[in-house]
Amino acid sequence: MSAGAVKTGSRTTRLLGFAVLVGVLALILLGFFGAPEDDEQRDAVRMIFVHVPSAFLTYTALVITAVGSAMWLWKRSRWWDIVAHSAAEIGVIFCGLTLFTGSIWGRPTWNTYWDWGDVRLVTTLILFLMLVGCLALRSAGGDEDAVATRAAVVGLLAAVNVPIINRSVEWWSNRTLHQKSSLTDGNLEDLTLFTLVVGIVVWALFFVWAMIHRFRIGWLERQLRAIDLETALVQRRAEASTESAGETSQ
Amino acid sequence: MFADIWLVINKDIRIEWRSRVTLSQVVPFALTVLVLFGFALDANREVLAAATSGLFWLTVLFVAVVAVQRSTAIETADGARRALLLAGIEPSSVFVGKALAVAAQILGVEVLMVGGVLVFYDATVESLPLLLATCAVATLAIAASGTLLGALAAGVRARETVLPILLLPVLAPVLIAASRAFDDALGVVAVDGWAWLGLLAGFGAVNALLGALAYGPLLEET
Amino acid sequence: MSIVALRGAVVLLGRFPALSGVDLEVDAAEVVLLQGPNGAGKSTLLRFCAGLLRPHSGSAVVLGHDLRESRPAVRRSVGLLGHDTALYDDLTITENLQFLARASRIELEAVGSALDRLGVSARLHDVVAGRLSAGQRRRVALAGVALRRPELWLLDEPHAGLDQWGRDLVDGLVAEAAADGATVLVASHELDRTLDLATRRVTVAGGAITADVVAAASAVDPSGVQSNRGADVC
Numbered sequence: 001m002s003a004g005a006v007k008t009g010s011r012t013t014r015l016l017g018f019a020v021l022v023g024v025l026a027l028i029l030l031g032f033f034g035a036p037e038d039d040e041q042r043d044a045v046r047m048i049f050v051h052v053p054s055a056f057l058t059y060t061a062l063v064i065t066a067v068g069s070a071m072w073l074w075k076r077s078r079w080w081d082i083v084a085h086s087a088a089e090i091g092v093i094f095c096g097l098t099l100f101t102g103s104i105w106g107r108p109t110w111n112t113y114w115d116w117g118d119v120r121l122v123t124t125l126i127l128f129l130m131l132v133g134c135l136a137l138r139s140a141g142g143d144e145d146a147v148a149t150r151a152a153v154v155g156l157l158a159a160v161n162v163p164i165i166n167r168s169v170e171w172w173s174n175r176t177l178h179q180k181s182s183l184t185d186g187n188l189e190d191l192t193l194f195t196l197v198v199g200i201v202v203w204a205l206f207f208v209w210a211m212i213h214r215f216r217i218g219w220l221e222r223q224l225r226a227i228d229l230e231t232a233l234v235q236r237r238a239e240a241s242t243e244s245a246g247e248t249s250q
Numbered sequence: 251m252f253a254d255i256w257l258v259i260n261k262d263i264r265i266e267w268r269s270r271v272t273l274s275q276v277v278p279f280a281l282t283v284l285v286l287f288g289f290a291l292d293a294n295r296e297v298l299a300a301a302t303s304g305l306f307w308l309t310v311l312f313v314a315v316v317a318v319q320r321s322t323a324i325e326t327a328d329g330a331r332r333a334l335l336l337a338g339i340e341p342s343s344v345f346v347g348k349a350l351a352v353a354a355q356i357l358g359v360e361v362l363m364v365g366g367v368l369v370f371y372d373a374t375v376e377s378l379p380l381l382l383a384t385c386a387v388a389t390l391a392i393a394a395s396g397t398l399l400g401a402l403a404a405g406v407r408a409r410e411t412v413l414p415i416l417l418l419p420v421l422a423p424v425l426i427a428a429s430r431a432f433d434d435a436l437g438v439v440a441v442d443g444w445a446w447l448g449l450l451a452g453f454g455a456v457n458a459l460l461g462a463l464a465y466g467p468l469l470e471e472t
Numbered sequence: 473m474s475i476v477a478l479r480g481a482v483v484l485l486g487r488f489p490a491l492s493g494v495d496l497e498v499d500a501a502e503v504v505l506l507q508g509p510n511g512a513g514k515s516t517l518l519r520f521c522a523g524l525l526r527p528h529s530g531s532a533v534v535l536g537h538d539l540r541e542s543r544p545a546v547r548r549s550v551g552l553l554g555h556d557t558a559l560y561d562d563l564t565i566t567e568n569l570q571f572l573a574r575a576s577r578i579e580l581e582a583v584g585s586a587l588d589r590l591g592v593s594a595r596l597h598d599v600v601a602g603r604l605s606a607g608q609r610r611r612v613a614l615a616g617v618a619l620r621r622p623e624l625w626l627l628d629e630p631h632a633g634l635d636q637w638g639r640d641l642v643d644g645l646v647a648e649a650a651a652d653g654a655t656v657l658v659a660s661h662e663l664d665r666t667l668d669l670a671t672r673r674v675t676v677a678g679g680a681i682t683a684d685v686v687a688a689a690s691a692v693d694p695s696g697v698q699s700n701r702g703a704d705v706c
Contacts, residue, residue: 073467129419136415140406143486145526146471150402153464154416157395160460161420164453168423171449172430229489233482236492239512240678257574261563268562268600329556332524333616336558337575338548470526470543 008216016209023202030195047105049195053203054097055124059162060207061091062127065134066159069152081148082218084155085138090210092131098124119170126165130158144225254339258347262321263354271320272355276313280359283309284366295372300439302371303432306363307425310392313359314352314421315414318396321352322404322413331404331469341466345397349461353393360385376437383447384435388428391454395420398461401468423453473536475500475624475655476521480530483520483679490516492679493530498657498672503650505670505687506659513679514659515555518626521657523547535623548576551622553630557613561602565592565612568601572616586619587612591641606633611641618645625649625656643669 009017031049068084071077102121103113115121134154138147266272287305291297325331334344364381367373375381396417403413427446434443476498483491491513498504506514519525521534523546532539537546559568569583587597590611601609610633617625630642639662646656646669658670675683 073464126419126422130416133412133416133419137402137406137412140408140412142405142407143471143484146405149467149471150405153398153402153460153468156460156464157398157420157457160456161423161453164449164456165423168426168449168453171446172426225487228487229484232487233489233492236489236679238678240680240682254575257571261560261567261571264567265560265562324560327561329554329558330560332552332554332556333558333572334575335524336522336547336550336552337572338544339575 006220008213008220013209013212016205016212020202020206020209023198023205027195027199027202030191030198035192035195044105044108045192047101048192049199050203051098051101051105052196053200054094054101055120056200057203057207058091058095058098058124058127060204061087061094062131062159062162065091065131065155069155069159072148072152073156076145078148078222081152082215082222084152085218086211086214088131088134088138088151088155089214090207092128092135094207095124095128095131099128119166122169123162123166127158127162130154130161134158251340251343254343255347255350258339258344259351259354262324262348262351265324266320266351266355272317272359276316276355277359277362279316280309280313280363281366283312284363284370288370298371299373302367302373302436303429303438304425305371306367306432307388307428309363310356310360310389310428311418311421311425314356314392314396315417317352317355317359318393318400318417319410319413321348321397322400322409326404335469341469342462344469345401345461345465346458349390349393349397349458352397353389356389356393357385360389373436373438375435377435377443380431380443380447381435384428384431384443384450387447387450387454388424388431391424391450391457392421394454394458394461398457398464398468401465405468405471420457424450427453473500474498474533475502475535476657477533478530479532481520481532482528482530483516483525484528485516485525489528490679491520494680496674496681496684498655500655501650501653502672503646503656503670504658504672504674506657506674506676507661508676508682512676514676515628516679517676518552518628518657518659519554521546521624522550522552522626524552549622550624550626551617551620552626552628553613553617554628557601557609558616559601559609559612562600564598564600565604566597568612569616569619573619576620578619578621582619582621583615586615589618589641589645590615591637607635607638610634611638614642614645618649621652621654623654625654625658627656627658627660629660630658631660631662 027049031046035046035049037043037045064087065084068080068082068087071080072084099121102124106115106121107113134151137154138151141147284305287301287309288298291301325334364385368375399413399417399420403409403416406412427449430439430441431443431446431450433439434441434446474497476496478494478496481491481494482489494513494517496517506517508514516525520527520532520539523534523537523539523543526543527539534546535549537543539546560571563571565587566583569586570580572578573580573583592608592611592615596604596608601612604612610630614630617627625646627642627646630646631639634642646658649656650669650671656669670687673683673685673687674681
């Protein structure tokens with residue numbers, strides 16, 4: 001490693017980042033000026049271009065976290081632990097974004113910010129709380145291996161419980177305000193659908209870009225700790241030479 | 251394996267019997283919460299009746315947090331956790347044993363709480379089998395995830411706050427499902443309580459399995 | 473075969489290298505005294521040999537088991553007396569030891585004889601551990617180690633908090649274990665006492681071994697110590 005500043009960027013990420021910027025620009029143009037307004041929802045429908053991709057990426061992040069957690073517990077691979085950590089952090093951001101865009105979209109369309117009867121809404125909120133708990137554990141500190149193991153167990157716990165939470169809320173409320181999957185029921189205008197696909201691709205690229213950077217930060221921290229450990233080992237061994245003089249006289 | 255599980259249950263219950271923490275502190279706590287809910291809802295019988303199941307299970311969740319904290323403290327005091335490791339009991343047996351001991355204590359509190367609900371909230375039992383089955387299955391499910399997260403929180407510095415933060419969201423489906431099953435059992439709302447019981451059983455099975463697998467790695471990290 | 477074989481073993485407690493590269497070979501029936509200043513890594517070394525800690529690097533084999541993979545197997549065959557006594561405060565002495573015995577698949581008769589061996593009087597057997605004095609607690613914990621008849625004894629300051637009579641009991645126990653062919657690692661500040669027993673003195677400093685001297689074997693006759701046991705004074 002050279003003496004200069006260590007960066008998490010590379011040619012690939014710069015290219016990726018540029019693509020995301022262009023993509024967001026295109027999405028703004030398409031979203032605000034290209035796609036037509038909805039017959040019922042009017043302009044509010046445009047929220048779909050952020051809300052649906054972020055919801056999709058939240059659950060993608062959850063799956064990645066679960067896989068990373070399982071791999072840490074199984075193989076004790078630090079690489080997978082950092083993957084799980086990165087995905088959980090980015091996942092919590094997208095999860096928050098999903099809840100936020102969902103409730104401001106809900107106001108004009110459902111006439112309420114929050115509806116306790118909605119399955120996906122409540123499930124996502126509980127997932128959000130579990131992800132926050134997982135990150136709180138990470139930041140609570142302690143032995144690195146122990147922290148990784150604890151966070152991995154919570155990550156897995158969140159992932160296996162999401163389907164159960166979903167099912168329980170669905171039965172509980174027995175109704176959902178959510179429209180049936182917007183992508184498949186063919187209700188959307190062609191250009192709206194196209195913009196939504198662009199949105200998913202753009203946000204997915206952003207997700208990948210953020211994952212790479214976050215992972216590299218984790219990896220650099222690990223290298224830093226390895227260097228710290230070398231110094232700590234030298235210092236620890238040096239204790240012997242300073243103290244053994246006093247010890248022999250005992 | 252069953253001998254080890256029994257050994258752990260026996261030990262935990264005996265310790266509880268000697269120290270009487272559940273009996274002398276958790277039971278009064280649970281009954282107080284029930285009474286306070288009554289005050290909060292302003293002696294309105296109708297509202298109270300509609301909310302009875304939810305209040306009952308919310309109180310159980312609070313009780314569970316306290317019971318799990320106590321169950322975990324037994325092992326963290328004076329390095330007993332290390333003794334468990336050295337004794338060579340399978341961690342999954344320790345998990346099952348401790349979870350069952352916690353479940354037994356919570357069930358004991360629930361029996362008294364049902365009495366409290368009948369008296370204070372004027373509830374009536376329509377289906378006793380459903381009521382008992384819900385208590386049993388929901389409590390096992392709560393004890394399983396509680397014991398797992400208790401062991402997890404044991405190594406963290408701020409363990410008193412970490413446990414509820416992690417445990418309560420995970421138990422959200424139990425709160426929903428057990429409350430609905432109780433609605434049916436108490437004849438408050440006409441729902442299919444037995445279907446909810448199935449959901450509870452599914453939750454319990456998944457979390458108990460995860461707990462049995464993950465308890466070992468957690469016990470190692472001290 | 474060596475009972476303990478460590479090469480360049482590094483053990484981390486959090487980010488702190490408590491052991492910074494330990495090389496140590498211990499053969500069967502040796503009594504090794506670990507000496508060194510506070511914070512040198514003696515306790516960590518004992519806990520590591522007990523299979524409670526994961527090696528960060530280096531190789532470590534105890535009782536034929538690699539500490540990287542099969543720590544549970546090591547844990548089952550060692551006896552560790554740590555700083556804490558690992559007793560449940562609300563259980564009686566007998567219940568505590570019976571729990572240990574059942575968990576380690578040992579006949580319950582062993583409990584009584586182990587308590588006798590450590591001079592714990594019968595009237596204390598049904599007293600809860602929380603009401604014992606520090607010295608009594610320590611002797612019960614030692615009885616818990618003796619109960620297991622481990623192949624490898626790991627004793628951390630076994631004399632701490634004990635009166636003269638209790639210390640004699642410990643010495644007798646160590647001598648007896650060695651005579652039976654068990655291996656003993658003792659970390660102790662009570663040099664004058666343990667020196668008589670030790671076949672080897674190992675100095676630990678800065679998380680590594682800095683000196684390793686073979687001591688003149690002057691094993692105490694276990695029967696001699698046993699006869700010293702006077703009236704039950706605890």
